[in-house]
Structure formats: C-alpha cells, structure tokens
Amino acid sequence: MKTTPSSPDRDLSLDLLVLCSLAQHETSVLANYAIETVEQFRACGKIFKAVEHCVTTEYGLSFSEVGVVHALLGLHSVPHQDGQSSTSLQRFRARLAEVGRLETPKIQGKYDTGQLFLHRVFGYRGVVLFPWLARVYDRDVPNKRDGLEDGNFNYVGKEVKGCTQTFYQVLIDARDCPYIRAQTEAVTFLGNQDSSRSLYAIPGLDYVSHEDILPYTTTEKLPLQHELFDKFLMYYPEKDPPFGAQETLRAWQKKNHPWLELSDVHKETTENVRVTVIPFYMGCRESQAASVFWWRYCIRLENLGELSVQLRERHWRIFSLSGTLETVRGRGVVGQEPVLSPSLPAFQYSSHVSLQAPSGHMGTFRMEREDGYTFDCRIPPFSLESKSEDTGTNTSAV
Template sequence: MAACAIRRGLLSTASKYNQHKCIHRILSAIDFSSGFDPKRAQPLCSSCGLTSFQQTRFLSSRNRPEGKILEPVGVFEALKQHGKYETGQLFLHSVFGYRGIVLFPWHARLYDRDVSPAAAAAAAAADDRYVRTFLGLYLIKLFSLCYSSMVLFVVCFFSKPDSVGHGSKEVKGKMHTYYQVLIDTRDCPHISQRSQTEAVTFLANHDDSRALYAIPGLDYVSHEDILPYNSTEQVPIQHELFERFLLFDPSRNPPFTARDTLRAWQEKNHPWLELSDVHRETTENIRVTVIPFYMGMREAQNSHVYWWRYCIRLENQGNEVVQLRERHWRIFSLSGTLETVRGRGVVGKEPVLSREQPAFQYSSHVSLQAPSGHMWGTFCFERTDGSHFDVRIPPFSLESNKYDKAPPTGYPL
C-alpha cells in the first residue's frame, strides 16, 4: 500500500474525529515487503564522481511471515504556521511519504490561478484558526525470509479546511517558501513510480556538451508539504551527502548544522539550483504545478542554445480514478518560433491518479535558441468509463539570467 494512501486515510479519519473536538491516535502500516535487486553502481557525473545505484523492484511468490517489529524513530513536531524550517530539520513528505532533511530554503513567487484575492485572504485567516498537532512517529519493519523493508507511521492531528475554489484568472505572484532537501535513499525505491528521485539535473561542464548529470536524492519541497519530526539518531537519514553536508550538534534544535562544504556548494551552484517562480492551476479536480529552472547556455554550430529544466506535479483532488494519456505542449521562443509537441504520456509513463495514489511528479527539459520564451499546454486524461478531458498546464515563462557562464563542475568536497 502506498504512503499517500495512508496519508489520505489519516487526513480523512482525523477530519471526521475532529468534528467532535477530540484528538485520536491513528496507527497504520504501509507494506513495502517486495524485495529489491541492487544493480551495480553507475557514475552520473564524471567531474564529481558520485554514483547512483539503479534498483529494480520485484515480487516474490514465497510466503512471507507476518511478524512486525515496532521501533520508535522520532516524534512529530508542530507545524510552522509562520517563519521557515531551519537547515537540518527532519521531515516526512506529506504527499509522497519519504523521509528527508532540509538543506536550505528558497523564496519563490507562487502564481496560483485558482485563488482570487478575496479567497486568498479568507484562506489565510482560516489558517490562523486551525492548528495541526502531531503526536508521534513510528517506523514498522516487516521481516521476510530474505528481505526487510520499511513501512510506516503514526500521525495525530487536526484537519485543515478545504482549499478555496476558482477565482479571478488575473494572477499576481505571492511569495512562498520552498526547501532544498535530501531524500532518504531507503525510501527512494518506494516512490520511484510516483516521483523521480534523480529529477535535479545539470548541464555537464563542457562548453560544447549537451550531456546532463543528476544528483540522486535531491528534491524541492513546498513549505506545506513538510511534516517536521525530531530524532535522537546521529545519522537518521541515509544519503551519501548527509555527513558531508551536515554535522550532528546535540546542543542545537534541530540537532544538525550546515558544514562549510554545504555552504560552499550552495554558493557555487546557486544559479543552477535557484527556484524563483511556481505556477499552479486546477482543471476538473486535477491540479498541475509547474516549476521552471534555468540551466545555462551552450554554444552549438555558432549559435547560443539556452536550456531549462521544468518540474511538474499532477495531483488528483477528487474521488474519480483518472489516467494521463497524452501531452500537448506549445513552446514559443523570443526568436519568433512557435513549436507544437504532442505525445503519449510523460517521460515514458501514463500514470494513474487515484485516492490511494493521487500524485505524480516528473521533470523534463527544453532548449531554445533565444534567451527567453513561454510554454503552455494541456494534458489529456481518461476516466474509467473511457471518456476523456483536457487539463490545462498553466503558462509559464522561460527566462535566462545573468549566470550564462559554464554550469557547475561538481561538488566542492
């Protein structure tokens, strides 16, 4: 059972009990009992030498024992209604269910095409009247004949009011906090079908190269997707960069502080990591969020080629099961060209969005022979009865910046 299925069940149950002004403890388990077949390590970046282990899930026909061992791993903390989470904050991702740790924040402009100014003010006032309380976090391990795997957590909280409906399409950017985070590598195989764990990519450090390299287990997380918790473990997150970037300091809260290597890496790679604009729009209960990133410029055949990465999250906010079938993009370049791109699915997949697994997130790339442009389009979804409907992709700008020199050369480790 997927992590977000449990999360949605917890939210629904907690909302029901909250009507009686009570706090109830909810215990659920996520079964990740399928084994994993580790493949040999493959380097992703020749300049930094970091490796990624490609892993393949498989199901065994053997009977698996039902014994469970409950191990406490931490305690949920109160959500931050104001301010931001600090470097070293442990968290559970509220949508994809993975464990992670905050490296540093980004301040982005959120263009939400679903929220009118009056509704946004009402939602902000409602936020101040609701408090979510988190009482505990536990990790359950299922032990089989050959493999053990993680399953999940205890959450107690008050529910939050539903999101506001559609309003004016005149969109003004509102400042919103996102975080650069590390994903626990133990959780990556469990989310790989719903969220790419190698989605943060860079241009290679050769002026005439269009090759990309990825940093495994690096992600961007919105403030509202952070479910903070604390732990007494000195290494609560498994990631090859964890101990290179963070230092355990029990006198601090959270008890992890940035090493000089993290600060140097952030400063050096800031132009290619920076998140500035977020675009969001909902059509027929399917919310599309787009985040573009400028990657740099390359020279090819005596012309300049500008590259962008864009991250897209699809979320089913309704009860109906739908499947993404096609994408339809329009790409306009400042040079005057307009390109149309059609294709099946996205990144080779046609994800199903349901109440149990409502979200899918992926990244892709686009290049233009101009320093700026625009993208917009639609996704075609299919219902269970065979009917189809289009979901709008919010229009967004592709803007280059002053950092049009060579992209980063790797990690300053």
Template sequence: MAAACTRVTHQCRILLKTVSKQGQNSRRLGTSRLTEVGKLVLPKPEAAKYVTGELFLHKVFGYRGVILFPWEARVYDRDAQSQERPPTSGSYAGQEVKSKTHSYYQVLIDSRDSPYIRAQTEAVTFLGNQDNSRSLYAIPGLDYVSHDDILPYHTTEKKPLVHELFDRFLVPTEEGSETQFTMRDTLRAWQDKNHPWLELSDVHKETTENIRVTVIPFYMGSREAQNTHVYWWRYCIRLENLGDEVVQLRERHWRIFSLSGTLETVRGRGVIGQEPLLTKQQSAFQYSSHVSLQAPSGHMWGTFRMERQDGYSFDCKIPPFSLESKEDSSSSTPTNFT
C-alpha cells in the same frame, strides 16, 4: 493529542502494494513493516521558516527528508485568482495573474524511501561543462518542497537519514535527549557555488476538474551548438488528484513559444514513458523534463489528456510559465560530490 507524545511510524503507502521479491512473476503483496523514526512536532506557520537540519515527513509522498536551505518563491495560483475574480471567458489566457510569496525548501530524500515514492529522485540536473558538451548530469535524492507539505519530527538517532550527502552537509548536535543537525561549511560552499542552477523563483498552479498541476521551471545555462546559441531549462511538474474519481494521464500536448518567433507543438503518449494513475490512495505523481530554445526566453503551456474509469476524458490545463535565462558565468561550473 500532545505533539511531543505523537509517535511517527514510517510506512510508505506504495510499499503495501509492492510485488513480493519471491519470484518476478508473482503478484502477491510484499510484506510491510512499521518502524518508529521519531516524534511528530507541530508544523510551523508560514511566517516561521524551517531551518537547515530539520527532519520531516513529506505530507503527500510520505518520504523522510531533511531541510538543506529555504527559497522564497513567487507562486502564481490561477485557482486563487479565479476565486477572487471569476473570468468572463472561462480562461485566464493573456490575463495577468498576480503572485504571492511562499516558502519552498531544498531537501534531501532518504534513499531507503526512493523506490516507493511516485516522484523522480533525480529531478535536479545540471549542464555539463566539459569541452562545451551538451551533456546533463543529475544529483540524486534532491527535491523542492512547499512549506505546506512538511510534517516535522524529532529523533534521537545520530543518522536518521540515508543519503550519500547527509554526512558531508550536516553535523549532529545534542539538544537534551534529541539529536539536531547543523550546516557544515561544505553545504554552505556547495550552495554558494550552485546557487544559479538550484534557485527556485517561480511556481505556477492550476486545477482542472479536481486535477491540480504545479509547474516549477529552472534555468540551466546555455551552450554553443552548430554555430548557434542554445538555452536550456528543466521543469518539474506535479499532478495531484484532489477528488475521489480515479483518473489516468493518457497524453500530453505542449506548445512552446520562443522569443525568436517560433511556436512548436509537441504531442505524445503519457509523460517520461509512463501513464500514471491518480487514485485517492496514491493521489500524486511528480516528474521532471527539459526544453531548449535558440533564444534567451520564451513560454510554455499545454494540456494533459486525462481519462476516468468510466471512459470520460478531459483536458487538464498546464498553467503557462516563462522560460527566462540568466547571465552565464564561465566560472560558475556546477559542482557535485560523485
């Protein structure tokens, strides 16, 4: 099928299962609607990067998005490592895992799709810098997307994406019958200003019994609190069911090691107040959280307790990842546009 003739119809998979708005207690299915948004084009190979302004559909979550700018990340894939050199002990704990460079992208999410995707749409957070407070604030509708998860498309719409930052960051240009988008100076300035807080450098992956866990950590800065220095990180976690069995996340178990010599254990039900179900139709779930240390670096690792429909439970490994700080600058206060 010729790529230029392939029509893109946007239909969020979760929309088919939303509860009808006709009464809060109703369990009837909501009405879905197919809408043509453009024409699919062939995905680019890894060597050919996507550029600012390119539109895409997310291969896993199904939302419409637009590329803001790329990152080159070091991907530590324990699955690939085990294929190259099977471990004798069944674990890579304490063993070095080699990284490979892979392209990721900072993107905007269409706000019309946000209610129907199983990913937090306020996953990019910053430390506030007012009166040395410890407050956090979030930028809604930002995500980090792997090159492999992008399905690019073209459109003739002048404003194909609904997001409060779309017009501030991008300007449309005509290319034949299609509309393309280029970077405004405001996006370039915003990227330069917020680079320390947005930068994606490391990605960690590991699969246990067909459940793949991907972790991306970010340094957020430090604060003085009660006569001690506190360092903050956020981390984004994506769980994917690569198999056919329905699996539900029941518990989390974290171990957090600080360079100061402390080792903390954290247990709890679910994640961010949820116990997500991973099915073949809705195979992925993504969320973000935060951690603080009284030291400039440390490590985190752990497990998710997963349960199948037949009652079988197993521990899904969360790959170990480093918490590394960067030099703080008093002038690099994060900026937003709210």
C-alpha cells in the same frame, strides 16, 4: 507499541509515534495515511471505529494500533457487519519501525537547516538543507488578495498575481526512493565545459513547499540515509533541530546557486486535477557558433477528487521570441501513463528542453476518469527565461 485512544478529539500527535512500514509497499501510501491519522483527529476517530469490529491478535496489536496499521497500509475498506474486513491485514507482512515523533507544523516562520520531516504528499523521509523564496502564480486564486505582487500575463489574456512562498532544498532518504511516485534524480545540471551538452544528476535531491513539510524529531544521530547527509550536516545534540550545516554545505550552495535556484512556481486546477510547474534555467552552451539555452522543468499532477484519473496524452504549445509556434503531442509522460487515485493521488516528473532563445510553454494533459469521462487538464502557462548575465534580457511569462 501499545496506545489506547481516549477520544478522537485528543491531540494524538503528542503520543502517537510516526511509523514507517518496511514492507514492499508504496511508502507514499504508508506515510501519507499515517500522517493523515495523526494530523486529522476526526479521521483518527473514523479509522478507529472502522476497525473496531476487526481487531486481530495475529500481530499482537491493540485496537488503536490496528487503526494505525490500516492507515499505514492505505486500507479503505469498511469491515462487514460480521466483523470480517473485505481487505485483510493478513495479506500484508509489514514490519513496523519507529521513525520519530511528529512535531506541530509551523504556520509562521521557516524551518531550519537540519529539520527532519515527512513529505505530506509523497510520504518520504527527508531533511531540510536551506530555503528558497519563490513567486507562486496560482491561477485558481482570485486576484484580489492581500500580499499579492508581480503581475504575470499570458497569451490567453488572463492576468495572474504572484505571492511569495517558501520552498526548501532537501535530501531524500535513500531507503524511500524506490517507492516514491516522483523522479528522485530530477535535479540535473550541465557539465563544466562550455561546449559540453552532458547532463548530470544528483540523486535524492528535491524541492519541497513549506506546506508539504511535516516535521518530526528523533534521537538517532544518523536518521537519514543519503551519501551527502554526513558531508553537509553535523550532529549537535544541544541544538534544535540537532543537525546543523557544515561549511561544505554552505560552499556547495554558493557554488551551485545559479542552477539550483528556484524562482517561479505556476499552478492551475482542472476537474479536480491540480498541475504545478516549476521551471529552472540551467545555463547556456555554444553549439556551431550558436548559443543554446538549457532549462529543466518539474511537473506535479495531483488528484484532489474522489475518482481515479489516468493521464493519457500530453499536448504542448511552445512560443518562441521570434514568433513561431511549435506543438508537441504524445502518449503519457516520461514513458508512463500514471493513474492518480485517492490512495496514490500524486505523480511528479522532470524534463529538459534546449532552445536558441527564451520561450513560453503552455498546453494540456488528456485525462481519463475511472467512469470513462475524458477531459483536457490545463498546464499553467510558464516562461523559460534565461539569466540576464547570459542574454541581457528576460521574457515575460506566456
């Protein structure tokens, strides 16, 4: 690729191809910083200037390409005055492959089935299957806003207003799954038998908010590697996007709607660490003449600051309808104590809970910053509600 920057203010998304490194390196870093390079033109200018004195001919790269490679590899070091970068490209043996061409993200409207995209936070390649309309309860946003609806109360006594936002059911490219800082088998469901407590997972299925979709186009007829891609989607060269839903996708959506449905999203930020929680009701199973309700919940932690932070402990408080309170403490989450750095700012995981009645959850994550400062990061209160057809009642949020 040979591109020559004319001005940092030029709309580079018109002529910069989206690149993806196939090196053994975090895909999230590569794609995320490539996207930042294309999206934020001022950042482009800074990157180009930063590498102006360390242009290398080892890879036959032009000046602008070095900037893109730096962006792809997440290299933040500023070159020394003698022209030698403190972090050398020679340590990385990355093979660059053309993925496609970025499109302008939609401010209004929804993305259609078959839209290819890069994930803004995790950097993976994906394709949109269908949209969900969710109520988002953001505790960082002032209550007096246009378009707010549905009060959401909790035991802390603070009312949170919810607004409606679009999320998408998507497939993840299998080539990117090993490098994503998120569980790629997080969408699970119960077995068909009423008494079965077995959990099954669909690999490479995710939920993505509208703002995290960075659309791109490609001329490939099979641009994504996922076992369900050609079963759900068909290539239509005359369409835009050129992939449309097959009947199998519509039937699958209808059949699995109850446990796929996304309805509520909860957000809260503490000390520049944003926690997002999405609960899902999975169903009810009978166990020794008692009804057991199952939920899964997805949690994303995102560092919005400049200093790295590490998750050390979790402290959950679970309220049941009978009035009992259960507390749970433990090291890390899902066996990990993830570090959220400026270059790898996000971590996402899922977990499950089975209870005999709907309940509410809240709590904190104990975080440690790189300068040694520790603080409790609040988990936004959220309720685990069962569907009316199973219990006849719903609970209010914690």
